[in-house]
Amino acid sequence: MTMNFGFHLPTRIEFAAGLLSQTGKLISRIFAGNKVLVVTDRGIQNSGICDQVVCSLKEQAFDITVFDRVEPNPKDRDCEAGSKLARQISADIIVAVGGGSVIDSAKAIALLKTREKPLSSYTGSGKITGKITAIAAIPTTAGTGSEVTRSAVITDTKRNVKMTIKDVLLAPKLALVDPETTCSLPAELTASTGMDALVHAVEAYTCKKANPLSDALALAAVEKIYPALPVAVRDGSNKLARNDLMNGSLMAGLAFSHADVGSVHCMAEAVGSLYDTPHGVANSMFLPVVTAFNAGHDPERHARIASICGLAANKLDPKKASENLVEQLDRLSNEISIPHFSELDRVNPADFEYLAEISAANGSTPSNCRPVTKNDYLRLFKDCYNRRR
Numbered sequence: 001m002t003m004n005f006g007f008h009l010p011t012r013i014e015f016a017a018g019l020l021s022q023t024g025k026l027i028s029r030i031f032a033g034n035k036v037l038v039v040t041d042r043g044i045q046n047s048g049i050c051d052q053v054v055c056s057l058k059e060q061a062f063d064i065t066v067f068d069r070v071e072p073n074p075k076d077r078d079c080e081a082g083s084k085l086a087r088q089i090s091a092d093i094i095v096a097v098g099g100g101s102v103i104d105s106a107k108a109i110a111l112l113k114t115r116e117k118p119l120s121s122y123t124g125s126g127k128i129t130g131k132i133t134a135i136a137a138i139p140t141t142a143g144t145g146s147e148v149t150r151s152a153v154i155t156d157t158k159r160n161v162k163m164t165i166k167d168v169l170l171a172p173k174l175a176l177v178d179p180e181t182t183c184s185l186p187a188e189l190t191a192s193t194g195m196d197a198l199v200h201a202v203e204a205y206t207c208k209k210a211n212p213l214s215d216a217l218a219l220a221a222v223e224k225i226y227p228a229l230p231v232a233v234r235d236g237s238n239k240l241a242r243n244d245l246m247n248g249s250l251m252a253g254l255a256f257s258h259a260d261v262g263s264v265h266c267m268a269e270a271v272g273s274l275y276d277t278p279h280g281v282a283n284s285m286f287l288p289v290v291t292a293f294n295a296g297h298d299p300e301r302h303a304r305i306a307s308i309c310g311l312a313a314n315k316l317d318p319k320k321a322s323e324n325l326v327e328q329l330d331r332l333s334n335e336i337s338i339p340h341f342s343e344l345d346r347v348n349p350a351d352f353e354y355l356a357e358i359s360a361a362n363g364s365t366p367s368n369c370r371p372v373t374k375n376d377y378l379r380l381f382k383d384c385y386n387r388r389r
């Protein structure tokens, strides 16, 4: 079978340990203008990473204002406040320093800066016209891949649902990727964000929109992330593991932004919008149960992932290899202390019907490799809640 596909890389990527100190020079070489809005969160402010970026920008005489009000599961109201500030200072450049929530917020802030309509009116794919303020993204977690994706996921606080806005115009102009920014990340965050990256790779490879280039990136990402993740969780100062995780996260981001994600993300976004569960934690909890649901539908692709992870000896039957993968994903979640769904604050089985409904309505549900209905989602939420590791 032949396949037609497009592959558009709008983001320049610079990847190196210690690159943070070159932020000012890189941005002055690539961007026009002098007024910079730095978008970040309080955790990154307190870590000193944001100060290093600001310092490097000041050396190149940039005029800097910092907006540090981004929260996990970023909210529309904070993006509106950020865009108001961007307008007030007439920002020429938006520099995002943080994890996925920060980078997604920076995209929404850049979008709203020159527009009057609410964020919700851009939900979906390709609804943006005109120009957007240029973004430089500096990730501080190895997970989201948002530094190279063209989407932003923001919570609509009036309806309590996540809005996904997809448009190539949202892609950062520059991704400045320095794996050393993740060396001080606590084990718990390393675990959940790293699992998010692994989910991106697995879903990009197994989803219906996969293409040969996204496949190559997704498999290369699995090869980096799978062995490095437990090492980085155990020993955050291991620079090789940090490098491989960041590298894998970047490739997984490129893969899923040119393919799609699947049901793990649909369930994770539903839970994130209702309970404010961090995205990486939610994805981690649902990966084994959704992989078990999907594996029988496409055992060859799941077996290929198992093989990359060293879980399928030569000529092992694909069905058996994909069963090994499910088993091992459970074991990995245990090893890196991912919480169980039933242990989360506020989780109530009475909500599962609603969670299943919004998962089914998620724009990525049709991309999941196996067709999935609201009733399937209901069963998956129940299975995950009752599952024992």
Ligand SMILES: [Fe+2]
Pocket: 144, 196, 200, 265, 279, 283
């Ligand atoms: Fe994700």
